[in-house]
Amino acid sequence: MTQVAILGTGLIGSSIGLRLHEKRIYPDLTVVGFDRYRRSGQAAQKVGAVDRLVNDPQLAVQDADLVILSAPVLSNHWLMEQIGSALKPHAVVTDTGSTKAETLRQARKHLPTTVSFIGGHPMAGKIEVGAEAAESTLFEGARWVVVPPSDAPERSVNAIVHLAEQMGAEPMFMDADEHDAYVAAISHLPMVAAISLFRLVRGSEAWPELSLLAAGGLKDSTRVAGTDPAVAYDIVVTNREQIAHWIDRLRESLGELKDQLRDPANDENLFKLLAQTELEYASYRAGKVGRESATQLPDAARFDFSSFIMGEAVKQKMHEITNAQEERVRERDAERRVRREI
Amino acid sequence: MTQVAILGTGLIGSSIGLRLHEKRIYPDLTVVGFDRYRRSGQAAQKVGAVDRLVNDPQLAVQDADLVILSAPVLSNHWLMEQIGSALKPHAVVTDTGSTKAETLRQARKHLPTTVSFIGGHPMAGKIEVGAEAAESTLFEGARWVVVPPSDAPERSVNAIVHLAEQMGAEPMFMDADEHDAYVAAISHLPMVAAISLFRLVRGSEAWPELSLLAAGGLKDSTRVAGTDPAVAYDIVVTNREQIAHWIDRLRESLGELKDQLRDPANDENLFKLLAQTELEYASYRAGKVGRESATQLPDAARFDFSSFIMGEAVKQKMHEITNAQEERVRERDAERRVRREI
Numbered sequence: 001m002t003q004v005a006i007l008g009t010g011l012i013g014s015s016i017g018l019r020l021h022e023k024r025i026y027p028d029l030t031v032v033g034f035d036r037y038r039r040s041g042q043a044a045q046k047v048g049a050v051d052r053l054v055n056d057p058q059l060a061v062q063d064a065d066l067v068i069l070s071a072p073v074l075s076n077h078w079l080m081e082q083i084g085s086a087l088k089p090h091a092v093v094t095d096t097g098s099t100k101a102e103t104l105r106q107a108r109k110h111l112p113t114t115v116s117f118i119g120g121h122p123m124a125g126k127i128e129v130g131a132e133a134a135e136s137t138l139f140e141g142a143r144w145v146v147v148p149p150s151d152a153p154e155r156s157v158n159a160i161v162h163l164a165e166q167m168g169a170e171p172m173f174m175d176a177d178e179h180d181a182y183v184a185a186i187s188h189l190p191m192v193a194a195i196s197l198f199r200l201v202r203g204s205e206a207w208p209e210l211s212l213l214a215a216g217g218l219k220d221s222t223r224v225a226g227t228d229p230a231v232a233y234d235i236v237v238t239n240r241e242q243i244a245h246w247i248d249r250l251r252e253s254l255g256e257l258k259d260q261l262r263d264p265a266n267d268e269n270l271f272k273l274l275a276q277t278e279l280e281y282a283s284y285r286a287g288k289v290g291r292e293s294a295t296q297l298p299d300a301a302r303f304d305f306s307s308f309i310m311g312e313a314v315k316q317k318m319h320e321i322t323n324a325q326e327e328r329v330r331e332r333d334a335e336r337r338v339r340r341e342i
Numbered sequence: 343m344t345q346v347a348i349l350g351t352g353l354i355g356s357s358i359g360l361r362l363h364e365k366r367i368y369p370d371l372t373v374v375g376f377d378r379y380r381r382s383g384q385a386a387q388k389v390g391a392v393d394r395l396v397n398d399p400q401l402a403v404q405d406a407d408l409v410i411l412s413a414p415v416l417s418n419h420w421l422m423e424q425i426g427s428a429l430k431p432h433a434v435v436t437d438t439g440s441t442k443a444e445t446l447r448q449a450r451k452h453l454p455t456t457v458s459f460i461g462g463h464p465m466a467g468k469i470e471v472g473a474e475a476a477e478s479t480l481f482e483g484a485r486w487v488v489v490p491p492s493d494a495p496e497r498s499v500n501a502i503v504h505l506a507e508q509m510g511a512e513p514m515f516m517d518a519d520e521h522d523a524y525v526a527a528i529s530h531l532p533m534v535a536a537i538s539l540f541r542l543v544r545g546s547e548a549w550p551e552l553s554l555l556a557a558g559g560l561k562d563s564t565r566v567a568g569t570d571p572a573v574a575y576d577i578v579v580t581n582r583e584q585i586a587h588w589i590d591r592l593r594e595s596l597g598e599l600k601d602q603l604r605d606p607a608n609d610e611n612l613f614k615l616l617a618q619t620e621l622e623y624a625s626y627r628a629g630k631v632g633r634e635s636a637t638q639l640p641d642a643a644r645f646d647f648s649s650f651i652m653g654e655a656v657k658q659k660m661h662e663i664t665n666a667q668e669e670r671v672r673e674r675d676a677e678r679r680v681r682r683e684i
Binding site for chain 1: 561
């Protein structure tokens with residue numbers, strides 16, 4: 001018999017629970033669930049993510065071979081403190097939190113040497129939260145970052161790699177600092193940028209008018225401003241310096257773009273920048289990631305911009321842009337086909 | 343018989359054409375279409391947005407009572423230059439472009455005094471572009487900004503207000519500078535911020551790894567980096583100073599957030615800021631806009647943060663956050679119900 005404890009039964013924890021049941025990867029599996037929020041635990045049980053619900057984290061882990069901490073980061077640290085003395089010898093403990101360096105420190109501090117902790121971070125999610133939104137296919141095709149401490153036993157590392165694979169994800173090893181630097185760029189920076197942007201516009205005296213006008217652009221760009229504040233807070237306070245570094249870089253990048261767009265003499269470069277960005281973005285959206293993403297893009301912006309002055313020469317510009325754009329449409333169609341095939 | 347010319351038959355122009363046919367607001371309507379891109383014009387005709395396609399803008403407008411310029415901004419200006427001498431006396435010309443001050447100047451320059459120009463900007467859109475994505479319901483519930491020059495005849499203004507209403511939108515009068523300042527905040531700033539953010543991360547040496555990890559957050563926050571470069575360019579060069587102003591404000595706002603998150607002594611304020619932002623964002627997403635948006639929000643962040651230190655007191659914090667969050671869940675449920683009813 002195998003017992004798995006899932007502590008924190010939101011979207012991620014419940015999706016893991018559903019998949020464990022569906023794939024039957026462990027013999028005679030029992031999943032015991034705990035969540036600080038009664039309602040969240042009950043929802044997980046209702047959708048079938050956990051078999052049994054307990055109201056004490058120690059009860060959840062005392063017979064567990066595998067313990068999955070899938071609450072927000074600081075709650076995971078608090079959970080470690082609670083379960084340290086109750087863990088079964090040789091249990092493997094992992095987490096799904098958004099930052100890793102501080103979590104590995106907390107694990108060393110609170111967990112006994114009779115168990116092993118292997119950090120984890122499945123790079124998947126969706127807009128909806130909670131067990132009601134859980135899906136056994138949530139992790140399919142996603143990367144699952146595995147962060148073993150330097151002294152981790154091979155058996156325990158393998159257990160988490162196996163778990164990630166059975167979830168349908170692709171395991172990817174990283175050390176904790178590397179992980180935290182990367183997610184600061186791709187996840188935490190977009191979040192704080194959305195928060196800044198939304199607060200700025202929301203704080204404007206003209207907000208009553210602005211909010212009436214705001215169509216799709218603002219909603220999309222600021223969606224992650226709607227991140228659960230407990231999740232956002234835990235991320236920010238456990239990755240302060242990396243996030244601060246990327247905020248500085250974004251401020252520089254915005255400053256450069258501002259200088260470029262204020263100077264009419266720079267318009268040719270500005271157009272090329274916009275065209276190149278759109279191409280790279282389309283390529284990213286189309287799933288060209290990893291090494292493939294570094295290959296040369298077609299240069300649709302390579303037209304003779306020097307003829308672009310308002311008046312007669314515009315016709316020529318139009319013609320050239322037309323050709324570049326029609327090529328672009330063909331590429332887009334091709335990309336869409338590729339995406340469907342994947 | 344009424345003839346309407348639609349110059350620029352992309353998503354917006356074609357959606358207008360579809361709605362004109364569906365609502366039969368003009369007797370014996372004929373819609374004549376022109377687009378610089380042959381393929382785009384053909385697509386509009388295929389979906390039934392235009393009745394007849396011509397390959398010269400002058401031919402499109404010569405018998406038209408109403409002329410709708412629905413290409414990107416600079417293309418609309420070029421179109422005005424082309425059609426100026428061919429327009430029928432007393433025709434009403436309008437546009438759907440993203441900026442207004444320069445467009446009104448161009449209209450004064452290129453259009454004869456025998457016609458009137460009334461600026462327009464429907465605040466609607468979707469991710470997909472082109473006539474294939476057109477919908478007669480695209481403008482339902484959206485604001486349609488109407489920007490009449492100071493000397494505009496009442497009859498012409500009424501014609502455009504009537505058009506907006508028949509499209510299912512709510513007309514909203516503004517002057518050109520006010521419009522350009524507002525859209526700089528809610529539309530152009532999110533676009534340039536997305537471009538800066540995407541370029542920054544895409545330009546990182548670690549992009550091959552970053553792109554593998556990037557889940558939803560980056561894609562959402564940077565979606566408008568995929569704006570058609572011709573559209574983006576035209577916006578930026580016709581609204582440079584307003585956009586530059588908002589970029590500066592965003593850089594300041596990011597700098598303040600950075601200072602707050604780097605200082606552990608400020609953690610209580612940081613949590614409150616995140617909680618307040620999430621509440622305001624949820625309210626905005628739930629459709630509380632205009633005057634209603636200024637009403638007091640429930641203060642879910644009002645818990646005793648002073649007890650929040652790692653260790654024993656965390657339990658107390660957890661309990662308090664739990665209560666605030668459960669209240670939040672109830673609010674969200676209520677908001678969802680409201681949204682469905684609208």
